[in-house]
Amino acid sequence: MTVYLLRRLFQSLLVLVAMSIIVFVGVYAVGDPVEILISPDADQAERARAIVALGLDKPLWQQYLVFVQNALRGDLGRSFVYNEPALQLILQKMPATMELAFGATIFAILIGLPLGLYAGLHPDSPGAKAIMAGSILGFSLPTFWVGLMLIMVFAVQLGWLPSTGRGDTLWGWSFLTANGISHLILPSINLALFKISLVIRLTRSGVRETMLMDYVKFARAKGLSPARVTYVHVFKNILIPVVTVVGLELGSTIAFSVVTESVFAWPGMGKLIIDSINVLDRPVIVAYLMIIVLMFIVINLVVDIMYSVLDPRVRLEGQG
Amino acid sequence: MSSTTATPAPAAKEETPFRRFVSEFAASRIALGGFVVFAIIVVLAVFAPWIAPQNPYDLGTIDIMDGRLEPGAVGGSGMTHWLGTDDQGRDMLSGILYGLRISLTVGAGSALIAGIVGASLGMLAAYAGGRTDSVIMRVVDLQLSFPTILAALMILAFLGKGIVNVVIALVIVEWAYYARTVRGSALVERRREYIEAAQCLALPTRRILFRHLLPNCLPPLIVVGTIQVARAIALEATLSFLGLGVPITEPSLGLLIANGYEYMLSGKYWISFYPGVALLITIVSINLMGDHLRDVLNPRLKK
Amino acid sequence: MTTPTLEVRDLRTHFFTRAGVVKAVDGVSFTVGRGKVLGLVGESGSGKSVTGFSIIGLVDAPGRVVGGQILFQGQDLAKLDEEAMRRLRGNRIAMIFQDPMMTLNPVLRVDTQMIETVLAHEQVDRETARQRARDALGLVGIPSPDERLKSYPHQFSGGMRQRVAIAIALLHRPELIVADEPTTALDVTIQGQILAEVQKLAATTGTSLIWITHDLSVVAGLADDIAVMYAGRIVEDGPVGQVLDAPLHPYTVGLIGSVPSRNRRGEPLRQIPGMTPSLLKLPAGCAFRTRCERADEACLAEPDLFPLREGQRARCFHPHLEEARA
Numbered sequence: 040m041t042v043y044l045l046r047r048l049f050q051s052l053l054v055l056v057a058m059s060i061i062v063f064v065g066v067y068a069v070g071d072p073v074e075i076l077i078s079p080d081a082d083q084a085e086r087a088r089a090i091v092a093l094g095l096d097k098p099l100w101q102q103y104l105v106f107v108q109n110a111l112r113g114d115l116g117r118s119f120v121y122n123e124p125a126l127q128l129i130l131q132k133m134p135a136t137m138e139l140a141f142g143a144t145i146f147a148i149l150i151g152l153p154l155g156l157y158a159g160l161h162p163d164s165p166g167a168k169a170i171m172a173g174s175i176l177g178f179s180l181p182t183f184w185v186g187l188m189l190i191m192v193f194a195v196q197l198g199w200l201p202s203t204g205r206g207d208t209l210w211g212w213s214f215l216t217a218n219g220i221s222h223l224i225l226p227s228i229n230l231a232l233f234k235i236s237l238v239i240r241l242t243r244s245g246v247r248e249t250m251l252m253d254y255v256k257f258a259r260a261k262g263l264s265p266a267r268v269t270y271v272h273v274f275k276n277i278l279i280p281v282v283t284v285v286g287l288e289l290g291s292t293i294a295f296s297v298v299t300e301s302v303f304a305w306p307g308m309g310k311l312i313i314d315s316i317n318v319l320d321r322p323v324i325v326a327y328l329m330i331i332v333l334m335f336i337v338i339n340l341v342v343d344i345m346y347s348v349l350d351p352r353v354r355l356e357g358q359g
Numbered sequence: 360m361s362s363t364t365a366t367p368a369p370a371a372k373e374e375t376p377f378r379r380f381v382s383e384f385a386a387s388r389i390a391l392g393g394f395v396v397f398a399i400i401v402v403l404a405v406f407a408p409w410i411a412p413q414n415p416y417d418l419g420t421i422d423i424m425d426g427r428l429e430p431g432a433v434g435g436s437g438m439t440h441w442l443g444t445d446d447q448g449r450d451m452l453s454g455i456l457y458g459l460r461i462s463l464t465v466g467a468g469s470a471l472i473a474g475i476v477g478a479s480l481g482m483l484a485a486y487a488g489g490r491t492d493s494v495i496m497r498v499v500d501l502q503l504s505f506p507t508i509l510a511a512l513m514i515l516a517f518l519g520k521g522i523v524n525v526v527i528a529l530v531i532v533e534w535a536y537y538a539r540t541v542r543g544s545a546l547v548e549r550r551r552e553y554i555e556a557a558q559c560l561a562l563p564t565r566r567i568l569f570r571h572l573l574p575n576c577l578p579p580l581i582v583v584g585t586i587q588v589a590r591a592i593a594l595e596a597t598l599s600f601l602g603l604g605v606p607i608t609e610p611s612l613g614l615l616i617a618n619g620y621e622y623m624l625s626g627k628y629w630i631s632f633y634p635g636v637a638l639l640i641t642i643v644s645i646n647l648m649g650d651h652l653r654d655v656l657n658p659r660l661k662k
Numbered sequence: 663m664t665t666p667t668l669e670v671r672d673l674r675t676h677f678f679t680r681a682g683v684v685k686a687v688d689g690v691s692f693t694v695g696r697g698k699v700l701g702l703v704g705e706s707g708s709g710k711s712v713t714g715f716s717i718i719g720l721v722d723a724p725g726r727v728v729g730g731q732i733l734f735q736g737q738d739l740a741k742l743d744e745e746a747m748r749r750l751r752g753n754r755i756a757m758i759f760q761d762p763m764m765t766l767n768p769v770l771r772v773d774t775q776m777i778e779t780v781l782a783h784e785q786v787d788r789e790t791a792r793q794r795a796r797d798a799l800g801l802v803g804i805p806s807p808d809e810r811l812k813s814y815p816h817q818f819s820g821g822m823r824q825r826v827a828i829a830i831a832l833l834h835r836p837e838l839i840v841a842d843e844p845t846t847a848l849d850v851t852i853q854g855q856i857l858a859e860v861q862k863l864a865a866t867t868g869t870s871l872i873w874i875t876h877d878l879s880v881v882a883g884l885a886d887d888i889a890v891m892y893a894g895r896i897v898e899d900g901p902v903g904q905v906l907d908a909p910l911h912p913y914t915v916g917l918i919g920s921v922p923s924r925n926r927r928g929e930p931l932r933q934i935p936g937m938t939p940s941l942l943k944l945p946a947g948c949a950f951r952t953r954c955e956r957a958d959e960a961c962l963a964e965p966d967l968f969p970l971r972e973g974q975r976a977r978c979f980h981p982h983l984e985e986a987r988a
Binding site: 054065172175176179181183191195202291294301302312313316317324328339 | 515620642643646647
């Protein structure tokens with residue numbers, strides 16, 4: 040098991056390095072590096088000084104090493120706009136995005152799993168067909184449009200929930216306040232829509248496949264109650280792929296929050312990156328990308344570990 | 360005890376694979392409906408300049424005094440704006456028709472280019488095997504594990520805005536799906552005898568790849584392609600909505616929606632709503648087709 | 663005369679597929695007495711497994727039992743509702759499946775899967791249930807049962823897994839066990855061991871056994887009676903010694919003749935020519951007609967199961983009455 044972990048860690052490191060090179064090349068080599076890193080308002084003399092100060096007169100590989108060195112120290116550049124370390128900016132906004140991502144994940148599981156289970160157990164019922172049709176809608180509809188519709192219906196027309204922004208926070212987390220939760224609901228559902236469809240379809244196909252397995256038939260042959268057959272035998276088997284996908288999707292969800300945050304004016308990392316792109320605040324863009332990559336790697340690793348915990352076949356590979 | 364004389368079953372009607380495909384596809388009314396709707400949309404988009412009551416980008420025909428009119432209202436020039444007007448006084452219906460053109464062109468165009476690139480690389484990987492295969496697939500894996508929206512944002516951040524850049528970004532983001540799908544089926548087909556036969560005849564590699572291998576890898580490619588068009592359209596709309604997509608002079612549906620965003624909260628929903636509906640119908644109809652295509656073309660479901 | 667444990671009368675199970683109606687079981691009748699073993703023999707597609715599933719009520723859609731009676735201790739199972747059937751399954755009627763790899767749920771521990779069977783039919787506490795599981799494992803000859811209980815199925819060998827499945831079947835001392843090719847997936851030595859165990863158990867507990875298989879040699883040593891199935895029907899039945907020594911139906915003759923040990927070295931292996939017909943396109947009259955060397959125009963009519971000798975019946979107009987092997 041440890042060998043496996045070490046190997047995964049090593050692979051992850053490789054990916055991290057590869058990504059850093061791509062990002063570095065993207066920022067420093069494509070386009071004019073001077074323009075990218077130095078505020079466009081600077082005059083000639085300032086530019087010349089900045090070029091030397093930032094080491095832009097050195098060869099590319101040396102610049103890359105400096106980049107890595109700085110990165111390891113936690114310095115990923117300073118934002119042009121806010122004149123703060125980029126890393127700090129992003130970390131400040133991270134809790135908001137994480138709230139959204141976790142809210143979406145919770146909704147996806149709470150709504151997707153039961154619906155998918157039903158659709159799998161009663162595949163020919165009108166309810167199941169409606170659920171499947173709904174799931175197609177779920178991943179067809181562009182997230183931003185659904186967000187707009189949600190705002191239009193629930194905030195503007197019905198006035199049940201606030202339309203934009205984040206609610207009151209307690210210790211930096213808005214889900215700890217009632218007002219915060221009310222602000223959290225619409226954006227979370229919006230972000231969750233794609234995942235809900237995914238979970239429904241995955242659960243349904245998992246259930247249908249599992250129901251055909253011999254061990255389900257054998258469980259029935261033993262005279263077990265239908266409830267036990269479904270919720271213990273079938274369920275535990277489909278849980279594994281579903282959890283894996285949901286976990287892997289977490290990274291994607293965090294990435295997709297970019298859209299939702301824009302629609303709902305949610306002050307998270309995603310909104311930050313969009314604004315930064317629009318004003319060409321490249322240090323922030325670089326920092327954001329590196330952090331996202333790091334998160335992806337960590338999430339993948341955690342999901343792998345969880346997979347081995349849930350599936351005894353993988354876990355006990357090394358033992359007799 | 361009577362004997363049942365079994366008559367031999369009537370000979371099956373002469374069925375070409377294509378005819379069978381058509382009948383299987385048409386078996387699902389939903390998919391058929393999707394196809395019909397999509398065909399209508401394509402026709403509308405192609406003939407937009409002739410159908411649209413107004414050319415919304417001809418500055419001479421719009422009057423800002425007509426701005427933000429409700430659907431069904433009559434404008435200053437006596438024209439009925441069935442879907443209302445936007446803040447500049449442009450007729451929504453016309454805007455949507457023109458927007459459809461852009462959305463479809465960018466979406467389908469990028470999907471096509473990505474398809475060509477991806478399919479070629481996928482086939483190459485499968486056919487060449489060894490190091491080429493490993494290298495190509497590593498890149499594919501890396502590409503696929505990165506969320507599409509982020510990759511597109513990254514690329515646009517470095518390249519800047521504009522229609523061409525959007526297409527480039529979409530192609531870079533999409534090609535990997537095609538590559539992986541085609542490689543999968545090419546790996547299977549590569550072992551088949553007809554490829555061996557072609558190799559024995561010392562046909563040039565390119566000919567083998569494109570005349571022999573590719574046609575047999577088409578079914579999954581078609582399925583992926585269909586779904587990818589929908590995804591490309593949705594992605595372009597999202598990017599345009601975020602302000603990073605097509606320029607204002609050639610607005611796609613996404614940009615139209617973005618324009619109307621600020622008016623939503625004051626109740627002038629139609630500026631965003633109707634382009635959104637058009638986008639929706641387009642994407643959903645394509646997905647319905649693609650979903651059923653997948654079932655029809657799935658070799659594993661053929662008994 | 664005591665009620666036989668199981669009496670099947672004219673059982674018909676059909677599958678309603680898009681291509682047509684598949685009469686997987688088409689008028690099958692047999693009786694299994696208390697403590698007796700019936701060998702149900704046939705090639706794949708003969709309907710023997712479906713017969714087994716029909717008895718226990720686990721025929722999957724698009725199939726269902728469309729006619730006949732399944733009298734278990736005099737009670738017609740075909741008329742019972744699902745809940746009543748559930749109470750019988752694993753309790754008074756048990757089933758053992760073919761592939762032990764897939765019959766045990768890979769993500770649940772063995773003790774979980776055994777204890778739940780006990781608890782499904784009896785209100786006892788977990789410790790008692792665990793004790794019963796341990797005893798059952800001992801009964802089928804699994805060493806160190808306590809350790810084994812805590813393991814997962816994939817940690818067992820094929821033969822062990824099948825023993826576990828048999829143990830599970832025995833947990834409630836059923837009156838009838840339906841075993842569907844339980845040793846087919848195992849290698850020959852293990853096969854022999856399991857057969858011996860099962861035979862001993864059946865004898866000591868008085869359990870009736872239906873052993874479904876395509877392997878005649880298995881049946882020879884184990885069964886009291888044998889029924890040979892072809893294309894959904896029984897084509898010959900009778901006491902096992904009689905049928906195997908003096909088979910009546912040409913198909914049975916062919917089956918016995920094709921067993922390798924019966925052939926002499928150097929001679930080509932005898933085979934039954936042709937293939938089992940698709941159940942959607944059965945030949946008119948006798949289903950075996952197209953492969954039979956004795957067929958003539960008379961065979962265009964459907965033969966009944968004629969009682970031809972003491973206790974032995976064959977569904978044929980031209981049975982092998984003359985030959986009696988020494």
